[in-house]
Amino acid sequence: MQYQLLGRSGLRVSEVCLGTMTFGTEWGWGADKHESFKIFESFAGAGGNFIDTANRYTEGSSEKYVGEFIESDRDHWVLATKFTLKDRNDDLNFAGNHRKNMMRSVRASLKRLNTEYIDLLWVHMWDNTTPVEELMRGLDDLVTRGLVHYVGISDTPAWVVSQANTIADFRGWNAFAAIQFEYSLIQRTPERDLLPMAKALGLAVTPWGTIGGGALTGKYLRGESGRVPDHSIRRSEHSSIIAQTVVDVASELGVTPVQVAINWARHRDQVMIPIIGASKEKQLADSLGCLSFKLPQEMIDRLNEVSKIELGFPHEFLKSEGIKEEAFGGLYEKLENHRN
Template sequence: MRYRLFGRTGLRVSELFLGAMTFGEQGGVGAPLPECRRILDAYAGAGGNVVDTAINYRGGASEEFLGELLHGRRDRFVLATKYTVSRDGADPNAAGNHRKNLAASLETSLRRLRTDRIDVYWVHMWDRHTPVEETMRALDDAVRAGKILYVGISDAPAWVAARANTLAEWRGWTPFAGLQVPYSLLNRDIETELLPMAESFGMSVAAWSPLGGGVLSGKYTGGSPARGGRLDGAQISDHDHRVAKEVQAVADELGATPSQVALAWVRSRSRAVHPIIGARSAEQLADDLGTLDVELPAEAAGRLEEATGFAPAFPSGFIAQTSPWVFGESNQRLDVP
């Protein structure tokens, strides 16, 4: 594991981040506490030091698990969590990026994580109903109070992040040091505006879903799906299957696994990019960590990119829309344009 600075700060962060969205069994897709301990220990043993969660992951169990797992070694990790998503669907102020929700969400996360500070506090997604000035000033107040050390923004348009950091620069507030967005061979939209913007502002980029939702992990390359049909019980397009097959071919040539190749490609795109790896077992995590030993030749990277057929276009499809899951049912009655 190698380390880089987080944005334009002196904070050292490992080149791979650990995503804790799988910590907890709520919803039937996560991992129990003993397995989460094995995952965290394996990640730390490989030199990883950034653990990323959110107030809503696994109904709050993710933060609670981490609070227990980090006991006695909290300072060895860069602990990151997020706020925005609703804490109570019946309360219109229990969601969004406004000051009231930030204060309540932050206290909830601090209590669950059993800590007095959050190392990196992410705005989980753009809230078009809250002025960005309010969000940036509220974040800066929390930094000055010592409850947050650094801030970042997730799933927002480039113009929002750029405006926020310009305001912070002008007014002496804490700027966003990191950007968290989806990035993989199947989703290269950030290369159009978000990645150049982040590089210009010196922001680190935490790339979630670097395996394209699991499509690039190798589990869909055992056969050919019917056109627009299903493979191994999952829907997969002809385009995605073509890219997955090329990833498998490169993996076979390099003696690596498809997951390792897909992660190696994301790592190779920019020094600003840090893939977020998540796992439901220590064995799965170990496979992902194997990407640290994979050197992706330029010729192989070119073949992978050619398979994507990517053409520059404005980012689309990942900016969260107002929904009951995100902002709570009461926000559907919010009387604003």
């Protein structure tokens, strides 16, 4: 296991993160406590130190299990959890990014995790309601009080994240060190704005869904069942073509489709720390196998080609040759020659 710095911070985290949404069976699937511990032990044995949970995962069981598993060596682990999502029905203030829910949710998570601090607190998603200033000031207060060490944000538009970190920098508040969103060969839309924004602001990226909910393992090509509904983009005709290419590349390299899919997400010129989850220990062992090899460039090119998307406006407009020549008079070519 290699390690990376979490964005603009000095925090050292393993090159993959263990996702624990599967810890607990309250949602009708997942791992019981015994199997969850086996998964945790496998990750620890491979050198992993970065673990991700949330207040809502399996109705709180995930946080309880994680807290118990790391208790004997708490300071070794980089523990991340999240707030935003409701954890009481029919009570509006038990959800959202506002200060009241933030503080209440963090206190509840600390109790379930049986810890005095959270290493990384994620805003689980943008609520389209709370003012950015309120959110960032509240998070800064948590860091100042020592209840949280670093903050990150998940599933939020790029413009909101940019605004939030700009305000935080201007005010001298703690800014986001990392961002989390879905990213895979069948979900490449973050390449339009989220990934470039993260690179520009120095944010670490911890993508989830890198195996497309299991679609990129080839299971649906074999007619196997799963949790992904038939109408999902993960089970479309185009996704099947992508999945078949992943299977073919894996066969040629003598590895598994899971390892190819995760490795593809890791191969970018910025900090990428995939979140890998499992409901069985053998699944995690398979995913960890991605650390033992690198995808050849030719394979990356094949995967990029079969999964390519249109970046849309203004990206396609600005990169067109006609605009480059008409608007900038060969500037790009001259700059490239100068670099060479």
